[in-house]
Amino acid sequence: xxxxxxxxxxxxxxxxxxxxxxxxxxxxxxxxxxxxxxxxxxxxxxxxxxxxxxxxxxxxxxxxxxxxxxxxxxxxxxxxxxxxxxxxxxxxxxxxxxxxxxxxxxxxxxxxxxxxxxxxxxxxxxxxxxxxxxxxxxxxxxxxxxxxxxxxxxxxxxxxxxxxxxxxxxxxxxxxxxxxxxxxxxxxxxxxxxxxxxxxxxxxxxxxxxxxxxxxxxxxxxxxxxxxxxxxxxxxxxxxxxxxxxxxx
Amino acid sequence: xxxxxxxxxxxxxxxxxxxxxxxxxxxxxxxxxxxxxxxxxxxxxxxxxxxxxxxxxxxxxxxxxxxxxxxxxxxxxxxxxxxxxxxxxxxxxxxxxxxxxxxxxxxxxxxxxxxxxxxxxxxxxxxxxxxxxxxxxxxxxxxxxxxxxxxxxxxxxxxxxxxxxxxxxxxxxxxxxxxxxxxxxxxxxxxxxxxxxxxxxxxxxxxxxxxxxxxxxxxxxxxxxxxxxxxxxxxxxxxxxxxxxxxxxxxxxxxxxxxxxxxxxxxxxxxxxxxxxxxxxxxxxxxxxxxxxxxxxxxxxxxxxxxxxxxxxxxxxxxxxxxxxxxxxxxxxxxxxxxxxx
Numbered sequence: 001x002x003x004x005x006x007x008x009x010x011x012x013x014x015x016x017x018x019x020x021x022x023x024x025x026x027x028x029x030x031x032x033x034x035x036x037x038x039x040x041x042x043x044x045x046x047x048x049x050x051x052x053x054x055x056x057x058x059x060x061x062x063x064x065x066x067x068x069x070x071x072x073x074x075x076x077x078x079x080x081x082x083x084x085x086x087x088x089x090x091x092x093x094x095x096x097x098x099x100x101x102x103x104x105x106x107x108x109x110x111x112x113x114x115x116x117x118x119x120x121x122x123x124x125x126x127x128x129x130x131x132x133x134x135x136x137x138x139x140x141x142x143x144x145x146x147x148x149x150x151x152x153x154x155x156x157x158x159x160x161x162x163x164x165x166x167x168x169x170x171x172x173x174x175x176x177x178x179x180x181x182x183x184x185x186x187x188x189x190x191x192x193x194x195x196x197x198x199x200x201x202x203x204x205x206x207x208x209x210x211x212x213x214x215x216x217x218x219x220x221x222x223x224x225x226x227x228x229x230x231x232x233x234x235x236x237x238x239x240x241x242x243x244x245x246x247x248x249x
Numbered sequence: 250x251x252x253x254x255x256x257x258x259x260x261x262x263x264x265x266x267x268x269x270x271x272x273x274x275x276x277x278x279x280x281x282x283x284x285x286x287x288x289x290x291x292x293x294x295x296x297x298x299x300x301x302x303x304x305x306x307x308x309x310x311x312x313x314x315x316x317x318x319x320x321x322x323x324x325x326x327x328x329x330x331x332x333x334x335x336x337x338x339x340x341x342x343x344x345x346x347x348x349x350x351x352x353x354x355x356x357x358x359x360x361x362x363x364x365x366x367x368x369x370x371x372x373x374x375x376x377x378x379x380x381x382x383x384x385x386x387x388x389x390x391x392x393x394x395x396x397x398x399x400x401x402x403x404x405x406x407x408x409x410x411x412x413x414x415x416x417x418x419x420x421x422x423x424x425x426x427x428x429x430x431x432x433x434x435x436x437x438x439x440x441x442x443x444x445x446x447x448x449x450x451x452x453x454x455x456x457x458x459x460x461x462x463x464x465x466x467x468x469x470x471x472x473x474x475x476x477x478x479x480x481x482x483x484x485x486x487x488x489x490x491x492x493x494x495x496x497x498x499x500x501x502x503x504x505x506x507x508x509x510x511x512x513x514x515x516x517x518x519x520x521x522x523x524x525x526x527x528x529x530x531x532x533x534x535x536x537x538x539x540x541x542x543x544x545x546x547x548x549x550x551x552x553x554x555x556x557x558x559x560x561x562x563x564x565x566x567x568x569x570x571x572x573x574x575x576x577x578x579x580x581x582x583x584x585x586x587x588x589x590x591x
Binding site for chain 2: 048049050051071072073075076077080081082083087088089090091092093098099101102103105106109141158162
């Protein structure tokens with residue numbers, strides 16, 4: 001279970017999250033929706049441990065373990081994966097090298113045996129075929145010159161290989177056309193499992209047609225202001241966020 | 250046009266101070282007020298064959314300035330030479346001059362290693378290299394010197410018509426370390442590449458200075474130097490390209506890019522282009538910055554610890570220079586050498 005209680009996060013001097021409380025049990029997919037500037041991306045960064053997004057109050061735990069005291073890489077080794085809205089380009093580091101380095105770093109941190117190069121190549125070939133990715137692309141520097149869709153697929157490929165237990169998808173649908181969206185959503189859906197929790201952050205309902213959430217939460221003014229079933233997403237799509245923006249203010 | 254004073258280790262009055270423009274950032278006189286006592290001839294037997302041993306080739310070896318074999322070489326055909334400049338001295342000084350002449354159409358891969366042992370020595374190395382018409386020379390330099398050593402290496406390279414000269418210097422610096430290259434395009438259509446990498450930590454300093462003189466037409470010069478400085482280290486890059494009257498059709502490009510990874514580390518960069526000819530293409534770029542914070546966080550988020558993420562990004566930044574080395578075997582040796590020093 002991901003358990004966030006009374007979380008306060010400031011960026012610089014500006015309070016962004018103001019007492020956010022949320023539980024996501026393992027095996028469930030929860031969507032976070034909300035207007036621009038509500039603090040959706042900040043939530044993802046705070047859980048993942050981005051410098052400059054430290055909690056000033058409250059707690060975040062995953063499977064009963066406190067996350068806030070851990071370095072970002074330690075959180076990753078505990079299973080936390082944040083899929084970036086705009087995945088970063090890393091010139092000079094081939095995608096394959098990057099993912100293998102990350103996977104083995106996580107395994108080392110958990111005291112597990114590292115993956116050998118041939119075993120890793122086999123894993124990558126299977127995963128990239130499932131995502132309809134060109135294997136040669138993975139020899140290029142990570143995300144450099146990749147299209148928006150390719151970058152998102154690269155994120156899903158990393159998820160498939162790193163096998164995180166807590167997935168946070170930050171605006172995964174942005175910049176994707178309908179075909180790319182379908183492939184990316186299939187990749188995410190393939191990772192659904194009873195011991196994984198997923199937090200899907202999105203502004204639009206569109207993504208939720210493909211990744212069906214168990215629960216939908218509205219984030220406005222730095223707090224969860226409403227929660228409900230999948231029907232809440234449809235209602236938001238029809239009515240907009242005005243009501244909640246007013247409430248939050 | 251020789252802007253560089255002649256240095257004689259036996260004569261302290263020949264040591265340039267920062268008042269000499271070309272030595273502004275490497276004040277030899279401040280560090281060395283008196284001529285050092287001459288280094289003894291090293292009696293210790295040589296161990297190993299230097300960092301390029303695995304590649305084979307012939308060896309040309311100097312220990313404390315004294316040649317073990319020849320000091321001059323005439324190269325014909327296709328040759329690989331390991332030029333090993335070994336210092337085994339404590340607080341003393343030594344100097345050497347090596348001459349290599351590469352005949353028309355010949356090929357030379359010159360693998361130069363500065364292997365410093367002992368402490369606080371002063372080394373002065375001079376290299377004269379003639380690249381005849383249509384000859385091809387690749388010079389790769391790896392320097393490993395103690396943090397309290399001082400060394401000055403001055404290479405003078407003359408390239409004749411259609412000659413090809415490629416140079417890559419990699420260094421971890423010393424107390425004061427100057428690696429100077431002067432190249433003259435003496436006849437039409439010479440092609441020159443001057444690359445460098447410096448990785449400096451502690452209180453080390455390295456000074457990569459070059460002067461490329463285009464006397465003849467249609468010459469190409471391409472320079473790429475990248476560096477990383479940590480702690481209170483100091484990197485110096487001075488690159489000067491002169492295009493003389495009549496050297497039309499010259500194509501010269503110079504890039505220097507550095508990362509400052511220590512709050513008190515320093516970079517001094519001085520790129521200069523002097524152009525007296527028409528119809529030339531010249532460009533230079535110079536950047537100094539820090540590692541990308543967003544990239545660091547992204548890597549950590551995927552499980553790569555902060556230190557490893559920094560090392561990976563640093564290596565990725567520098568490796569572009571190493572990738573320009575054409576000889577595969579040499580490139581791999583250099584890549585491993587660099588990776589071990591990040």
